[in-house]
Amino acid sequence: xxxxxxxxxxxxxxxxxxxxxxxxxxxxxxxxxxxxxxxxxxxxxxxxxxxxxxxxxxxxxxxxxxxxxxxxxxxxxxxxxxxxxxxxxxxxxxxxxxxxxxxxxxxxxxxxxxxxxxxxxxxxxxxxxxxxxxxxxxxxxx
Numbered sequence: 545x546x547x548x549x550x551x552x553x554x555x556x557x558x559x560x561x562x563x564x565x566x567x568x569x570x571x572x573x574x575x576x577x578x579x580x581x582x583x584x585x586x587x588x589x590x591x592x593x594x595x596x597x598x599x600x601x602x603x604x605x606x607x608x609x610x611x612x613x614x615x616x617x618x619x620x621x622x623x624x625x626x627x628x629x630x631x632x633x634x635x636x637x638x639x640x641x642x643x644x645x646x647x648x649x650x651x652x653x654x655x656x657x658x659x660x661x662x663x664x665x666x667x668x669x670x671x672x673x674x675x676x677x678x679x680x681x682x683x684x685x686x
Contacts, residue, residue: 545570545606547599547624548614552580554643555610559584559592569594570602599623607634613644617651617658621680628682637681645675655680 546555549569559567571577574596584592599609600623609624617640624640632638643663652658663675 545599545602545609545624545627547609547611547620548572549580549594550576550612552583552594553612555592556580556583556589558610559589560587563589563591565591567592568602568604568606570597570599572596572598599627602627605629607632607638608636608641609639610641611643613642617642617648617655617678617680621655625682636679639679639681642678642680643675644678647674648676648678652678657681 546552546558546567546569549555549571552569555567555569559565569577569580569592571580571594577594577596580592580594583589584594605627607629609628611620614620620642621640628638628640630638648660652660658678658680661677661679662672663677664672666672
């Protein structure tokens with residue numbers, strides 16, 4: 545699930561990269577969801593479902609919850625913590641994948657299992673120097 549997908553990032557690129565995986569993109573703004581639906585339809589993505597919905601109101605559970613800095617991690621965690629599948633089937637533990645920039649020390653202090661991955665490792669551009677993907681695994685049965 546991509547929470548606060550906006551115009552479809554990161555959900556649309558992920559759906560392109562992983563056509564065998566279903567992606568559920570949500571945002572509270574209908575205009576953005578309409579754009580996501582139009583993009584998915586125009587490029588023929590069959591693995592994307594998009595809805596105008598708040599994360600707190602989503603029914604179901606997911607292997608991963610992705611987002612691009614919609615709020616601070618404590619608030620985000622409270623919205624999605626009960627929406628992650630308990631049964632893990634991937635090398636990377638089920639949980640949150642959060643794209644965010646800056647110093648996250650204070651924001652992640654209550655999440656000792658969080659791991660930060662620098663995006664600058666993959667892109668040689670000054671813009672990405674402070675950008676990270678945070679993986680917050682939720683420990684469940686394997």
